[in-house]
Amino acid sequence: xxxxxxxxxxxxxxxxxxxxxxxxxxxxxxxxxxxxxxxxxxxxxxxxxxxxxxxxxxxxxxxxxxxxxxxxxxxxxxxxxxxxxxxxxxxxxxxxxxxxxxxxxxxxxxxxxxxxxxxxxxxxxxxxxxxxxxxxxxxxxxxxxxxxxxxxxxxxxxxxxxxxxxxxxxxxxxxxxxxxxxxxxxxxxxxxxxxxxxxxxxxxxxxxxxxxxxxxxxxxxxxxxxxxxxxxxxxxxxxxxxxxxxxxxxxxxxxxxxxxxxxxxxxxxxxxxxxxxxxxxxxxxxxxxxxxxxxxxxxxxxxx
Amino acid sequence: xxxxxxxxxxxxxxxxxxxxxxxxxxxxxxxxxxxxxxxxxxxxxxxxxxxxxxxxxxxxxxxxxxxxxxxxxxxxxxxxxxxxxxxxxxxxxxxxxxxxxxxxxxxxxxxxxxxxxxxxxxxxxxxxxxxxxxxxxxxxxxxxxxxxxxxxxxxxxxxxxxxxxxxxxxxxxxxxxxxxxxxxxxxxxxxxxxxxxxxxxxxxxxxxxxxxxxxxxxxxxxxxxxxxxxxxxxxxxxxxx
Numbered sequence: 001x002x003x004x005x006x007x008x009x010x011x012x013x014x015x016x017x018x019x020x021x022x023x024x025x026x027x028x029x030x031x032x033x034x035x036x037x038x039x040x041x042x043x044x045x046x047x048x049x050x051x052x053x054x055x056x057x058x059x060x061x062x063x064x065x066x067x068x069x070x071x072x073x074x075x076x077x078x079x080x081x082x083x084x085x086x087x088x089x090x091x092x093x094x095x096x097x098x099x100x101x102x103x104x105x106x107x108x109x110x111x112x113x114x115x116x117x118x119x120x121x122x123x124x125x126x127x128x129x130x131x132x133x134x135x136x137x138x139x140x141x142x143x144x145x146x147x148x149x150x151x152x153x154x155x156x157x158x159x160x161x162x163x164x165x166x167x168x169x170x171x172x173x174x175x176x177x178x179x180x181x182x183x184x185x186x187x188x189x190x191x192x193x194x195x196x197x198x199x200x201x202x203x204x205x206x207x208x209x210x211x212x213x214x215x216x217x218x219x220x221x222x223x224x225x226x227x228x229x230x231x232x233x234x235x236x237x238x239x240x241x242x243x244x245x246x247x248x249x250x251x252x253x254x255x256x257x258x259x260x261x262x263x264x265x266x267x268x269x270x271x272x273x274x275x276x277x278x279x280x281x282x283x284x285x286x287x288x289x290x291x292x293x294x295x296x297x298x299x300x301x302x303x304x
Numbered sequence: 305x306x307x308x309x310x311x312x313x314x315x316x317x318x319x320x321x322x323x324x325x326x327x328x329x330x331x332x333x334x335x336x337x338x339x340x341x342x343x344x345x346x347x348x349x350x351x352x353x354x355x356x357x358x359x360x361x362x363x364x365x366x367x368x369x370x371x372x373x374x375x376x377x378x379x380x381x382x383x384x385x386x387x388x389x390x391x392x393x394x395x396x397x398x399x400x401x402x403x404x405x406x407x408x409x410x411x412x413x414x415x416x417x418x419x420x421x422x423x424x425x426x427x428x429x430x431x432x433x434x435x436x437x438x439x440x441x442x443x444x445x446x447x448x449x450x451x452x453x454x455x456x457x458x459x460x461x462x463x464x465x466x467x468x469x470x471x472x473x474x475x476x477x478x479x480x481x482x483x484x485x486x487x488x489x490x491x492x493x494x495x496x497x498x499x500x501x502x503x504x505x506x507x508x509x510x511x512x513x514x515x516x517x518x519x520x521x522x523x524x525x526x527x528x529x530x531x532x533x534x535x536x537x538x539x540x541x542x543x544x545x
Contacts, residue, residue, distance in 0.1 A: 211404050214364055216394030217421040218387065301386065 018204065020197045021229065024288070025237040027197075031190040032241025032284050033248075035183060036277050040249045042179045043273040045172050052172075056165055060132045060140075062086055062099075065155045066125040076122065082153040083128045089152045090130065093145075095138035102129040187287065194234075194291040198226060202299050213303060223296040227289045234288025238281025245277070313342040314378065316473055316504050317363050322372035324358050332358050334528040336372070340506070342472070345499045347515055348508040350525030356508045357401070359525065360475050363506065364398045365389055377472070394422055397471035401478045401508075403462040407451040411442055414450055415464045422469065436464045439494075455482040463491060473504045480514060492518060 064083045069075035083101055090099040102110075104121045107129065111119060134140065142158065149156040202209065212222055249269075269277075317340040324333045332355045340346065340363075350356050361367050362374055365381060374381040376392055384392070397418075405414050412433055419429045437443050440460040450458055459482045466474060474495065480488035492514070499505045506523070509515065515522060519535035 207404065208406055210366075211406065212417070212421060213390075214366055214393060214398055215418045215421050216390045216392075216396075218390045221421060 018201065020201045020204070021233055024194060024197050024230070024233050025240070027193045028190060028234055028237030028284050028288065029240035029244075031186050031193075032238045032280050033245045034241075035186045036242055036245030036280055037248055037252070038179050038182045038186070039277055039280070040245075040252075040269060040273070042176055042183070043269055043276070044253075045176045045179070047268055047270065047273075049169060049172050049176070052165055052169055058134055058136075060134065061159045062090065062130040062132060062149065063157050063159060064128040064130070064153065065157070066127055067155065068125070072123070075125065079128060079155070082155045083130065086149065086153050086156045087130055089149070090132055095134055095140055097133045097135045097138075099130055099132045102131060190284070191287060191291045194230065194288055195295050198230070198292045198295040199299060201226070202296060209300070210303075213300075219297050219300040222300060223293045226296045227293040230288040230292035231285045234285035235281050237288075238284035241284075242278065242281055249277070313344075315339040315375070316342045316377055318373075318375040319362070319369070320373045322362065322369040322374055324355070324362065324367070325370045331370070331528060333525070333530075336530050338523070338530060338532075340473075340504055342504055343499065343502050345496070345505045345520045346507070347518075347520055347522045348506050348525070349510070349515070349522055352510075354525040355528065356525055357477060359523075359530075360398075360477055360506070360508060363473065364396050364475050365393050394418070394469065395472040397466035397469070397474045397503075399459075399462050399466045399474075399476035399479045401481065403458045405450040405458055405461060405465075408449060410447045411437060411450055411453065411457075411461050412446045414461055415468055418465060418469045432468060433464075436468055437461075440464050440491075456484070456487065459483055460487070460491070463494070467494065467498060470498075470501070471503060473506070474498060475506050475508075477508045478510065479507060480509070480511065488514070 064079060064086060067075045067078040067082070069078065087099055087101055090096055107121045107126060108119065110129075111121070111126065146158045149158055209222055253269075317338065319336045319338040322333065322336040322338075323331045325331045336359070348356050348359065362369060363376070365376060368374065368381060377395060379388065379392060381389070381392075406417070409417075415433045415437060416429045419432065434443065434446070437446050440463065442457060442460055442464070445453060445457060450461060453461070459479065463476070463479055466476065476495070479495075480491055483491065495505050495507065496518075507514075521535060522533040524531045524533055
């Protein structure tokens, strides 16, 4: 059965301007609003998770602990020599795209949120960091690499970001599942509302439906009349909901960008995501049409 | 009197031991045995509440009998499925006492409805509906909503709707009740013309004048049962209408 066979070519029942139609339109606009905002959330979380996963897969950090020595100058030189040895070792690895030691300035910027301005990295026994970018699809045996690093320098240790990012990913995954459940609930509630309003409407127009029935109208014919009406209601209701949802999504995105730390800024909606959100009125129209069609068919089957 | 062609014709409606009751109430009609031949013309009479509308509703397939067998166009209605019943209904035209027009639609759209239900092309619908509305002298009101029309005009629209697809059976409940004598005669002429073309006609009426003016046999309901009278029979004998 095609979608076009679910819809009437001409509206013969007085279904357009009654109270159930208005209720349905309001109901669908609210549902589409909630759906669009939640869907935007799911898509944003998805893009954030993809970015985080890429960062886990594509990079790692090697930390060189500072040498303990009363002579600060000597300790710094020894630490830097460990860093140099480690750097050379890392650059020779076939899986490594690039390995860069963080400069004093970069380290200072990293420490700034905790220690404030005016702190010199040179005067503090701070660890040195090497940022390692891996080649695409590179496979690394992390425990083995940690062992090799320990041989090169006992001060070197490996951080593949997995530990702390895994917790965030689990949290984001949980949020995503919650949002998906809300999406399913919105679909179920909307379909339920269409089901009951269509049944009420059938009751209101029972006399007309009986006339059509007596004339030999098949159930499909009457169902198509309702499908025709509900497709229009679903589409207009969906458009109204979308008109409210789009500014809301922009507002939430604006608030999220103000959060420092760059975590949320990974959550961006792609062109495809916007296309999906903007196509929601079509989805609501189709769901309305299909629900109305089958509700009417089932109700009519109880008549002779 | 029945024409020979009718006597030998197949039955379009057949009832054997039919009874009707609503919920757990008493039977409105009991043990009805009836055979309506193709091309026959009958009046249906009986006092108010005698079951005329119930008997008609069995014939236009709005309900199944509570007991007994009902056959329409040779099909046993008791066992026919929904699709088959819908196809049978398209061959039956019904004029209701309360017209049952769709008020928000124009006269044209009301009359066009049975044709649209059958999926006829709009071009053909336009041609047929205009012709018929002109015949029942309602062409001037063609595009007016039926809610704005008088009782007599509504009745003519209801009749036009019942006959637009040239039904094999025409069932009319008091079709001349709201029109003056001239229009009543014209409508009866329409029914007779349809009958001559092969349509089986049953007209429920309280009108003595109609029954005496038009000599057709009469199905009379009394005490839940059915008796068949030949033209003028019963009235003279005082059975009463």
